[in-house]
Amino acid sequence: MRVGFGHYHSSDEEIYIVVRGGGRMKLNDDVIDIRANDALRVAPTTVREWEAGPDGLELIAFGTHTEGDGGLERDWWTTD
Numbered sequence: 001m002r003v004g005f006g007h008y009h010s011s012d013e014e015i016y017i018v019v020r021g022g023g024r025m026k027l028n029d030d031v032i033d034i035r036a037n038d039a040l041r042v043a044p045t046t047v048r049e050w051e052a053g054p055d056g057l058e059l060i061a062f063g064t065h066t067e068g069d070g071g072l073e074r075d076w077w078t079t080d
Helices: none
Strands: 004-009 014-027 029-035 039-042 050-063 070-074
Touching: none
Parallel strands: none
Antiparallel strands: 004 050, 004 070, 014 029, 014 039, 014 050
16 A cells, blocks of 8 residues: 655655565665664655555654644656
8 A cells, every 4th residue: 555645845854664564665766675673764845655565554754743834746756
C-alpha cells in the first residue's frame, strides 16, 4: 500500500524508525528499501513518502511541528 501523496517541510526535519515489516521510501527522486530497525533522517525540503511491503510497514515518525511549515505533492509517486 502506497500513500497517495508526498509531503515536505520548509524547515522541519523528520526521523523515521521502522518498527515492523518493511517496504520502500521515496526521497525526492530516490527510492530506497526499508526494513525493521532502520532509522532515516529526512532533511527539510525533501519530498518524502513510504510504501508498505507484503508484510506491512509500521513506523514511528519524530519531528517538530511548525504551523504552516509543510506542503503536499499530490500524485507525486506515480511510477515504481
